[in-house]
Amino acid sequence: MKALYTGKNIIHLKEVHSTNRYTAEMLSNSVPITEGSVIMADFQTAGKGQSGAIWESLPKENLLFSIYYRPHFLKIADQFMLSIAISLAICDFLKDYVEDVTIKWPNDIYVGNQKIAGILIENSIQQDVINSSIIGIGLNINQKVFSAQAENACSLSQLTGLQYDLQQMLQSLCKCIEERYDAIKIEDYQSIRLAYLEKLFRFQHPANYRIKGEVQLGTIEGIDEIGRLELSINGSMHYFNNKEITFII
Amino acid sequence: MDIKEIQELIKFVAKSGVSEVSIDRKDFKITIKAQGNAPAIVNMQAAPMPIAAAPVAAAAAAPAPVAPAANENANLITIKSPMIGTFYRSGSPDKPSFVNVGDKIGPGNVLCVIEAMKLFNEIESEVSGKIVKILVDNASPIEYDQPLFLVEPM
Numbered sequence: 352m353k354a355l356y357t358g359k360n361i362i363h364l365k366e367v368h369s370t371n372r373y374t375a376e377m378l379s380n381s382v383p384i385t386e387g388s389v390i391m392a393d394f395q396t397a398g399k400g401q402s403g404a405i406w407e408s409l410p411k412e413n414l415l416f417s418i419y420y421r422p423h424f425l426k427i428a429d430q431f432m433l434s435i436a437i438s439l440a441i442c443d444f445l446k447d448y449v450e451d452v453t454i455k456w457p458n459d460i461y462v463g464n465q466k467i468a469g470i471l472i473e474n475s476i477q478q479d480v481i482n483s484s485i486i487g488i489g490l491n492i493n494q495k496v497f498s499a500q501a502e503n504a505c506s507l508s509q510l511t512g513l514q515y516d517l518q519q520m521l522q523s524l525c526k527c528i529e530e531r532y533d534a535i536k537i538e539d540y541q542s543i544r545l546a547y548l549e550k551l552f553r554f555q556h557p558a559n560y561r562i563k564g565e566v567q568l569g570t571i572e573g574i575d576e577i578g579r580l581e582l583s584i585n586g587s588m589h590y591f592n593n594k595e596i597t598f599i600i
Numbered sequence: 601m602d603i604k605e606i607q608e609l610i611k612f613v614a615k616s617g618v619s620e621v622s623i624d625r626k627d628f629k630i631t632i633k634a635q636g637n638a639p640a641i642v643n644m645q646a647a648p649m650p651i652a653a654a655p656v657a658a659a660a661a662a663p664a665p666v667a668p669a670a671n672e673n674a675n676l677i678t679i680k681s682p683m684i685g686t687f688y689r690s691g692s693p694d695k696p697s698f699v700n701v702g703d704k705i706g707p708g709n710v711l712c713v714i715e716a717m718k719l720f721n722e723i724e725s726e727v728s729g730k731i732v733k734i735l736v737d738n739a740s741p742i743e744y745d746q747p748l749f750l751v752e753p754m
Contacts, residue, residue, distance in 0.1 A: 427682050428744075430719050457717045473720045477708070479682050482724075577684060578717035593717050594686065 356387035357418060357532070358525030364390070366410075368397040370417040371473055371487040378475075378483060384419055389525065391416035398489060399471050412494040413506065414521055418486045418528065424536050425481050431578030432535045433472055434458045435547045437486055440531040441468050442550050444524045449510050453552035456571070456580050457593055460490075461552050464600055465505035467491050486528075492520060503600065548573060553598075561597040677727050679749040681742045685716035689738045697738075703731045704754065711749060714742065729753045 353359075367373045370390045377384055394410040408415055425432060438454045445452045445460070445467070455461045460468035471487040491506035492515050508514060535543060548554055557570045560582070569582040569589075579590040681687070689697040689712055698710045705711065706728045714721045729751035736748050 427721075430683075430721070431717055434717065434719060470718075471720070472718070473722065475722045475724060476682060476714075477724045478726050481721075578719075592686075 353522055354387070354526040354529040356385070357529035358387065358389045358522060360385050360388040361521075362388065362390045364392045366394045366396060367392045369395050369399045369487070370415060371399060371471060371485050372397075374417045374419055374485045375473065378419075378485075386419065386421050387529070388419045389416050389521070390419070391521065399487065408489060408491070409494050411517070413492050414488065414490040414517060414524065416488055416521065418488070418525075420484045420486060420532065422481050422484050422532075422535075427476060427479060427481060428577065429540065430474065430481060431457075431574075431576075432540060432543065433474075433484060433486070433532075434470065434578065435543055436531040436535050437470050437472070437488070437528060439543075439546055439550065440528040441470075441488070441490065441524070443531065444527040445507070448507055452550070454547065454550045455552040455598065456574070457578055462505060462510060464503075466503050467505050467507065467510075488524075490520075490524070492517060544574065559599040561599055562591070562595065566599065675753070676732055677729060677751040677753055678747045679711065679725070679727070679751060681714060681744060681746045681748055682723065683714055683716060683721065684744050685714040685721070685742060687736045687738070687740050687742045687748065688713040688715065689734070691722075699731050699734075699749075701731050701734060705729060705731060705751065725751075727751055727753065 364370070364373065370392050373392075374384075374390045377390075392415050395408065395415050398408060398415065422433060434457055438458045438460065441460045442452050442454060445462070449462050451463050452467075453461045455466070458470045458472075459466050460470075468488065468490040473485045473487070474481050475483045491504060493508045494506045495509060497504040497506075551571060554571050557568055559566050560569050561567075562569075567584055569584045571580060572583050572588065573581040575581060575590055579592050580596060582589050582591060582596070689699075691698070691713060698712060699705060705725045707724070707726055709725045710722045711725050712723050714723060731749055732752050733750040734748070735750065736742055736746070742748070
């Protein structure tokens with residue numbers, strides 16, 4: 352079973368700076384591009400991670416792609432639902448291959464204590480509407496060795512000892528993504544948020560976090576509407592955005 | 601530097617749209633920072649030589665130019681933030697700002713990026729005009745509805 356529109360149109364590049372940037376350039380140059388189009392690359396020369404971090408990946412070993420969506424139905428204030436949907440979709444996909452898949456808030460995908468996938472979402476806001484959304488995904492599949500800089504990284508192949516066909520993996524991942532993306536159009540946010548919390552790394556488990564330069568013991572209790580992390584520290588509740596807190600792993 | 605000169609300087613800073621001006625001379629140092637729509641002196645240090653009363657007088661005189669600055673803003677369009685997040689003037693630290701004071705903008709032009717929980721939002725202009733003032737510093741946290749840009753309609 353294939354997805355209906357996600358990945359129906361695939362632009363496959365040998366090498367590109369970053370698939371997100373390539374997609375954004377297509378849009379700004381008015382290149383016609385249908386919703387659900389996938390722009391994938393064998394290799395990224397400037398793969399983007401969070402806050403300028405570099406996403407490292409060897410050629411043709413991993414899935415590196417961007418999906419173009421137009422989530423006009425989503426209020427700007429509810430945009431964290433996009434992050435939730437994509438994170439859950441990657442978990443859905445991975446659960447057929449490995450166990451202990453979790454979402455490290457806000458949207459890194461972990462197996463055990465190691466990162467297997469990252470997401471970078473870039474929206475374009477026009478007249479208070481999310482006009483377009485470029486969803487960049489890096490999912491480590493066949494890469495066997497990671498550099499010292501990517502100390503916390505892992506791949507599916509490392510975990511299972513198997514080798515995977517990237518095109519087949521892309522198709523089944525696109526199906527998982529489309530299902531979760533379509534769900535935020537119709538399902539109530541409360542139940543989707545609940546599914547996210549069930550998959551959340553360290554949910555309701557006390558652990559150490561770096562907050563304002565200090566290590567503090569806290570327990571994740573949930574997220575609020577805009578996606579901030581709700582942490583209980585010494586019995587009182589605190590909310591953090593992604594710049595205010597670092598996981599100590 | 602006398603009070604009149606300081607007032608002139610404040611007016612100049614308000615009109616120029618820059619967020620901060622520092623002048624460091626042999627006998628004094630003055631820093632004027634724009635806060636929201638009105639500039640205010642945040643720091644003035646007189647060197648040992650000049651009359652001690654001068655900085656006090658300057659501080660007292662500071663609120664005066666605020667009113668004209670507000671009037672000048674009357675026919676300007678204020679572009680406000682559609683969301684809570686962190687305000688960025690460029691797509692990445694090594695890239696130039698999307699817009700600067702004096703730039704002409706039109707509908708669809710990207711003005712800034714607002715990031716929240718790792719979702720990056722390029723904010724496009726709905727209006728045509730000229731950027732008169734940028735009200736928020738790069739990488740600052742911003743609230744919903746917070747004024748970001750002043751635009752002179754064209």
